[in-house]
Amino acid sequence: MIDAMQVDYDGLIPNNVGLAADERVKKALETWHPGYIDWWMDMGPVGFQQALVYLRTAVGVGANGWAKFDYVKMPEYKWGILLAPQVPDRKVPFGASKGEPAWQEVPGEHRAMLRRLIVIQGDTEPASVEQQRHLGATAPSLYDLRNLFQVNVEEGRHLWAMVYLLQKYFGKDGREEAEELLRRRSGDADTPRMLGAFNEKTPDWLSFFMFTFFTDRDGKMQLEALAQSGFDPLSRTCRFMLTEEAHHMFVGDTGVSRIVQRTCQAMNEAGIDDPTDIERVRALGVIDLPTIQKKANLHFSLTLDLFGSEVSTNAANAFHAGVKGRYREDKLDDDHRLESDLYPVLRPVDGVITAVQVPALSALNMRLRDDYVYDCQKGIDRWNRVISAANIDFKIALPHVGFHRQIGEFRGLPVDVAGNLLTQSQWDTRRDEMLPNGTDQAFIEGLMAKPQFEPGKFAGYIAPPRVGIDNKPGDFEYVKIA
Numbered sequence: 143m144i145d146a147m148q149v150d151y152d153g154l155i156p157n158n159v160g161l162a163a164d165e166r167v168k169k170a171l172e173t174w175h176p177g178y179i180d181w182w183m184d185m186g187p188v189g190f191q192q193a194l195v196y197l198r199t200a201v202g203v204g205a206n207g208w209a210k211f212d213y214v215k216m217p218e219y220k221w222g223i224l225l226a227p228q229v230p231d232r233k234v235p236f237g238a239s240k241g242e243p244a245w246q247e248v249p250g251e252h253r254a255m256l257r258r259l260i261v262i263q264g265d266t267e268p269a270s271v272e273q274q275r276h277l278g279a280t281a282p283s284l285y286d287l288r289n290l291f292q293v294n295v296e297e298g299r300h301l302w303a304m305v306y307l308l309q310k311y312f313g314k315d316g317r318e319e320a321e322e323l324l325r326r327r328s329g330d331a332d333t334p335r336m337l338g339a340f341n342e343k344t345p346d347w348l349s350f351f352m353f354t355f356f357t358d359r360d361g362k363m364q365l366e367a368l369a370q371s372g373f374d375p376l377s378r379t380c381r382f383m384l385t386e387e388a389h390h391m392f393v394g395d396t397g398v399s400r401i402v403q404r405t406c407q408a409m410n411e412a413g414i415d416d417p418t419d420i421e422r423v424r425a426l427g428v429i430d431l432p433t434i435q436k437k438a439n440l441h442f443s444l445t446l447d448l449f450g451s452e453v454s455t456n457a458a459n460a461f462h463a464g465v466k467g468r469y470r471e472d473k474l475d476d477d478h479r480l481e482s483d484l485y486p487v488l489r490p491v492d493g494v495i496t497a498v499q500v501p502a503l504s505a506l507n508m509r510l511r512d513d514y515v516y517d518c519q520k521g522i523d524r525w526n527r528v529i530s531a532a533n534i535d536f537k538i539a540l541p542h543v544g545f546h547r548q549i550g551e552f553r554g555l556p557v558d559v560a561g562n563l564l565t566q567s568q569w570d571t572r573r574d575e576m577l578p579n580g581t582d583q584a585f586i587e588g589l590m591a592k593p594q595f596e597p598g599k600f601a602g603y604i605a606p607p608r609v610g611i612d613n614k615p616g617d618f619e620y621v622k623i624a
């Protein structure tokens with residue numbers, strides 16, 4: 143019997159779920175494995191499959207399982223299935239079945255709903271790897287290159303985690319869904335990924351950092367909500383994924399912060415104190431703060447669409463069923479059923495954006511999104527501290543939640559970053575001051591055209607990190623390029 147905390151690295155598929163003793167699922171996953179490797183070789187990081195990358199691999203799910211760093215070629219990375227330890231006597235924490243023992247098998251009446259949520263979650267993981275596959279060629283340093291690849295291999299592992307659930311608990315249709323997850327492609331006209339933001343491009347490193355700050359943070363929120371699930375295996379997979387998600391958000395948070403820091407430093411050195419003097423700032427070889435703001439506007443608004451409609455019967459049903467909870471449900475102090483509660487939802491009423499009270503059960507997407515916005519703001523505040531420490535008069539701000547939306551109450555409406563409802567022609571005129579335009583994107587891509595692969599060196603638009611990964615010194619060779 144394998145200790146649930148210990149990772150079994152002997153077989154083809156590293157795991158802590160006792161796969162060696164589960165012949166059916168072991169075989170299903172071993173059959174899926176070659177397709178995964180083919181996908182990784184076709185759609186994973188371009189140009190670095192033979193490079194030796196200093197990666198962290200989990201060897202155990204406890205606190206001590208985290209310290210294992212080593213050089214590995216990405217195609218040989220140990221992707222595997224890791225579940226957080228089972229909580230003894232865990233109960234369904236919310237919804238109509240609140241207080242019943244958590245389900246170790248899929249309840250028949252919730253099967254379709256669970257499968258859909260697992261497939262959507264699974265679909266985002268390989269999508270992000272596909273979106274980021276060309277970034278290696280323009281990396282600002284070996285440190286950043288390594289962080290990109292750490293994120294990529296872990297998103298690959300998150301796909302493994304969802305595929306394990308499909309193969310173990312959903313029989314034949316789970317197997318078919320697992321195949322489909324390898325077939326869809328980000329941005330493909332015929333077989334796109336399922337959610338909008340995962341079909342967008344991640345064309346440059348500022349977008350990559352914004353994506354890991356904003357979109358991986360949606361990952362955190364959705365995983366926190368699924369970690370509350372009454373379906374215990376889903377809860378355990380998500381709890382372990384969340385430990386990895388923290389690093390992805392760290393990469394985005396510090397990445398943007400280092401770009402902001404470098405811009406401020408260059409402005410101070412050149413004696414420029416007007417942050418809107420874009421031409422002079424760009425001439426220094428750094429990204430002006432207004433353009434950083436526009437990238438934030440873009441990635442924030444794309445990510446808000448991932449929360450679905452503010453008012454959603456899908457979300458109400460999932461909560462009522464005990465399948466998907468709220469952010470940190472177990473820390474909330476109410477009846478965890480929400481049958482008679484209300485919650486305010488923002489919507490345009492006669493041209494005015496108004497808070498309307500709706501049944502709380504139907505507003506769960508809105509609530510999760512509110513929790514998300516609060517979490518984002520804390521990160522933005524950290525960026526603003528870097529700017530104010532440099533005595534520059536500029537504040538990065540989150541745009542209004544109605545800005546640039548494709549899903550929900552504000553879908554397709556011309557709302558500006560401050561939340562004013564514009565006419566279509568006002569929007570057309572002002573679009574380029576709120577979102578990156580062709581000139582902005584050309585500037586960024588020109589600035590980032592050449593990679594910096596010398597150990598210890600950084601591209602001119604980004605400050606070095608304060609500490610290395612695994613406490614390595616500044617000139618450590620995080621990636622040995624083949």
Ligand code: BYC
Binds near residue numbers: 260339358450
């Ligand atoms: N795009 O009731 P509604 C991550 C559809 S990120 C396209 O409003 P619901 C990661 C919806 O499917 C986290 N379609 O929404 C980050 C439905 O269609 P059907 C990923 C959309 O269901 C970085 C209809 O509109 N995890 O992990 O309450 C790197 C009405 O739906 C969209 C999850 O999202 C959209 N944006 O909520 C790597 C968790 N929004 O079924 C990874 C699982 C809605 O009527 N997903 N629709 O044909 C969910 O919880 C929910 O399904 C959603 C939507 C939040 C996606």
Ligand code: FE
Binds near residue numbers: 267296297
């Ligand atoms: Fe993920």
Ligand code: FE
Binds near residue numbers: 358361
């Ligand atoms: Fe992530």
